[in-house]
Amino acid sequence: HKNLHLLSPQQVELAKMLVEKGQSHLFEHWPEPGVDDGEKKAFFDQVARLNSSYPGGLASYIKIARELLADSKAGKNPFDGFTPSVPTGENLSHGDENFIKFEEAGVKEAQNAAFVLVAGGLGERLGYNGIKVALPYETITGTCFLQNYIESVLALQEASYRMTQGGQKKEIPFVIMTSDDTHARTVELLESHSYFGMRPTQVKLLKQEKVACLEDNDARLALDPHNKFRVQTKPHGHGDVHSLLYSSGLLYEWRDAGLRWVLFFQDTNGLLFKAIPASIGVSVTKGYHVNSLAVPRKAKEAIGGITKLTHTDGRSMVINVEYNQLDPLLRATGFPDGDVNCETGYSPFPGNINQLILELDSYIEELKKTGGGIKEFVNPKYKDASKTSFKSSTRLECMMQDYPKTLPPSARVGFTVMDAWLAYAPVKNNPEDAAKVPKGNPYHSATSGEMAVYRANSLILRKAGVKVDNPVNEVFNGQEVEVWPRIVWKPTWGLTFADIRSKVSGSCSITQRSTLAIKGQNIFVKDLSLDGALVIDSIDEAEVKVGGSVQNKGWILEKVDYKDTSVPEEIRIRGFRFKQIEQLEKHCSEPGKFELKA
Ligand code: UPG
Numbered sequence: 001h002k003n004l005h006l007l008s009p010q011q012v013e014l015a016k017m018l019v020e021k022g023q024s025h026l027f028e029h030w031p032e033p034g035v036d037d038g039e040k041k042a043f044f045d046q047v048a049r050l051n052s053s054y055p056g057g058l059a060s061y062i063k064i065a066r067e068l069l070a071d072s073k074a075g076k077n078p079f080d081g082f083t084p085s086v087p088t089g090e091n092l093s094h095g096d097e098n099f100i101k102f103e104e105a106g107v108k109e110a111q112n113a114a115f116v117l118v119a120g121g122l123g124e125r126l127g128y129n130g131i132k133v134a135l136p137y138e139t140i141t142g143t144c145f146l147q148n149y150i151e152s153v154l155a156l157q158e159a160s161y162r163m164t165q166g167g168q169k170k171e172i173p174f175v176i177m178t179s180d181d182t183h184a185r186t187v188e189l190l191e192s193h194s195y196f197g198m199r200p201t202q203v204k205l206l207k208q209e210k211v212a213c214l215e216d217n218d219a220r221l222a223l224d225p226h227n228k229f230r231v232q233t234k235p236h237g238h239g240d241v242h243s244l245l246y247s248s249g250l251l252y253e254w255r256d257a258g259l260r261w262v263l264f265f266q267d268t269n270g271l272l273f274k275a276i277p278a279s280i281g282v283s284v285t286k287g288y289h290v291n292s293l294a295v296p297r298k299a300k301e302a303i304g305g306i307t308k309l310t311h312t313d314g315r316s317m318v319i320n321v322e323y324n325q326l327d328p329l330l331r332a333t334g335f336p337d338g339d340v341n342c343e344t345g346y347s348p349f350p351g352n353i354n355q356l357i358l359e360l361d362s363y364i365e366e367l368k369k370t371g372g373g374i375k376e377f378v379n380p381k382y383k384d385a386s387k388t389s390f391k392s393s394t395r396l397e398c399m400m401q402d403y404p405k406t407l408p409p410s411a412r413v414g415f416t417v418m419d420a421w422l423a424y425a426p427v428k429n430n431p432e433d434a435a436k437v438p439k440g441n442p443y444h445s446a447t448s449g450e451m452a453v454y455r456a457n458s459l460i461l462r463k464a465g466v467k468v469d470n471p472v473n474e475v476f477n478g479q480e481v482e483v484w485p486r487i488v489w490k491p492t493w494g495l496t497f498a499d500i501r502s503k504v505s506g507s508c509s510i511t512q513r514s515t516l517a518i519k520g521q522n523i524f525v526k527d528l529s530l531d532g533a534l535v536i537d538s539i540d541e542a543e544v545k546v547g548g549s550v551q552n553k554g555w556i557l558e559k560v561d562y563k564d565t566s567v568p569e570e571i572r573i574r575g576f577r578f579k580q581i582e583q584l585e586k587h588c589s590e591p592g593k594f595e596l597k598a
Contacts, residue, residue: 002033003040011044014051014058021062023221029228039229046230053209055243055373061212065219065396068378073217073387078377079309079321079329086348087308087318089294089415090282094422095463095497102281103496104163109284110277111160111170113261113357114254115153116245117146118238118400119186120179120208121267126446127430128569131185135427135446135570137270138453139578140488140517140555145268146189148491150174150196150203152273155491159499173254175204177241183207206248208240209233213393214378222393232393238266238354239398243372251364262363264356264400268427270453272355274460275423277496279357282416289362290404290413292320295420297351298441299341300327302428304401305349306415318413320352320401350417353424354401366407374398375405421459425452431562431573435478443479446574451481458484458510460494464501466525467509476575477562485510486555486578489518492540506547515555515578520544520588528598533583541591548598553582 004012018026030040051058071078092099123132133146143151157172178186186205190196195203210233213222224230241264245251254262261283265272275293283291294306304320307329321329326349327339342348380394404413420442427449429437434445442448458468471482487510494500506527510516514530520538524545532552538544555578560567562575571577588594 003027003030003037006033006037006040007044011048014044014047017059018047021059022218023062025220026223026231036229039227043229043231049209050212050231050233054211055371058212061396062219062221064376065214065378066217068376068396069214069217069219069380072378072380077332078325079332081312082309083312083333084321084329084335084349085308085310087306087350087415089306089318089350089417090286091417092278092282094419094460099278100496100498102278102285103498104281105284106277106279106281107156107159107496108163109160109261109280110156111164111167111172112259113263113280114173114175114250114259114360115149116175116177116241116262116264117149117267118177118241118264119267120177120182120235120238120240122181123267123428125428125430125433126573128573130570131182131189132267132427133182133186134189135268136450137268138450138486138488139571139574140486140515141519143488144189145270146186147193147196148270148273149265150198152276152491152495154198155495156273156277158492159495170257171199171202173204173250173259174198174202175206175245175250177206177208177238177244179208179235180210181235204248204250206241206244208236208244211236211395213395214380215393216389217387234393234395235397236395237397238400239374239376239402241400242367242370242374242403246367246372251360251367255360255364260360262358262360264354264358266354266426268449269353269355269424270427270449271421271423271425271456272353273491273495274456275355275418278418279355279416282414283357283359286414287359287412288357288414289359289411290407291357292401292415293353293355293357293423294350294415294417295353295424296344296346296417297349299339299347300438301347301351301441302444304352304354305339305347306352307349315409317404317407318415319404320354320399321349322399350415351420351424352401353426355423356401356403358403362411366403370406374400375402421452421456425449425456431477431479431575437479443481445477445479446570447476447479447576448481450574451483453488454484454486455482457487457489460497460500461487461504461508461510463497464504465508466504467507469510469512472512474557476559477573479575483512483557485512486515486557488516490520492521493518493523513554513556515583533580535583535585536588536596537586538588538594539591542588543593544586544588545593545595546586547596550584550598552584555580555583 213232215222224232310316376396434443471484511531515533532554
């Protein structure tokens, strides 16, 4: 009470609310007025931020926390009354007629979409010191994830416009959700690279706030162990993206501009945009309100399982069951072996890659009801079986894929399964943990993430008629991976399978030891036989025909150990680097037609 005069009237109200909600321990240690007054004000500035950034404010946070903590203490099963079963979705097979049809529909519709990248996570499992979107997704050109994402969105925008000629040229909005852990470095990455070619106004950053930590089952907020004038905070999870989009007003802006879809995606998946056109096509064609992308999942793989949950009262929903919950849920509901592979060699539950496509109108209607709040969970680590105290403070968390949990039964919720080689290769695990992944399961490491790009590009070119040699198996950082010819191209060169097919013709071949980088849009490969390294770059106004026989010493893959700190971190975590011995390099920087015949 003695310190109240330091606070604004709103802050006085907040202080009263905290006392009423059993939080007086937050100020019990406060000294007399005149001592640490600046810190006391800063404390309330922080509390005001925590209050305003949470839908329903801190009072609601504390109330929900008490309920969830009580459920957790009582050992209540979050799936009580629900029986899991395998849902049916749309299965796409790359390159077939159906796939090509969906890709075409998707590209046409892409100009009515907005893209949202959630990139507030630090990636503790990877242990990389920088932000994950700054990591190269491949090291032939060194293109980072963010650059690949932005260039892909721009390529999609152009392709979409070309398909609907006569229409108005639209910019596809691109949003990045950051957090205090990633915000400044994301801005710096964008600014130092001129936004990778996107107009700065096309990119919007929304920063998520952390939430208050809880020190006990009564949901008493925890003070920061390093500063008794601050509440300790931790990340709330990627589910924040919904409330941030809602409160930013962007959703209404997009609706008024005629947009129809919002696509959500994550920080490190170098294959993602190979799956995007077709999956937008599925959403449009099927009229899905929610479409989640999935891939076949290996049992115990650290990706959630898309599951149909049917309640005893008749309700049912198709939802992600997170990887740590799937096994206990199955065991508790008549599947005594839990999360295991079936006769196909995969879990019967498709794996959620957390790429969601939401239909904008129904999304806005739902968020109007919830304010963007997503069903949360709490995961306290208890000191002992009495469950009365925690080893360390906990907090509420939420996940973006839990959005459908509050939807009415009439909502059209579907999912699209694609081959993992085409759609999913995240970089999440550090080399040490990746090497311990059960044999046959994906590593989800920097090594496997980059090798997956080469495999996908090789397989796609094979389908387009190029004779691409088989891979060899090699071990990098303790992980055995398939090493295919190292092939990359810019998104403008080959966004869809139809694009790629139109750019390769005749009799082409690529040997296993080869490296190929295609860095321009209008590069046509005809009768090329490549055995070595070839790098072709061209401006959009140039049309380049490439063919003949290219043979040189090429680029070799040199092994590096992840512990070798003389090598930059982003390289050593993948366990290899390119040594450029000899290559054929061509750069067409003038408009016009060129023919490169080796
Ligand atoms: N992220 C945030 N804010 C946070 C936490 C994470 O923006 O507070 C971002 C993060 O940057 C990344 C994404 O969210 O882009 C996912 O985070 P990550 O740690 O990679 O997620 P996982 O725990 O591996 O799992 C998610 C889904 C799971 C899905 C899997 C697929 O929860 O259901 O199978 O991603 O990659």
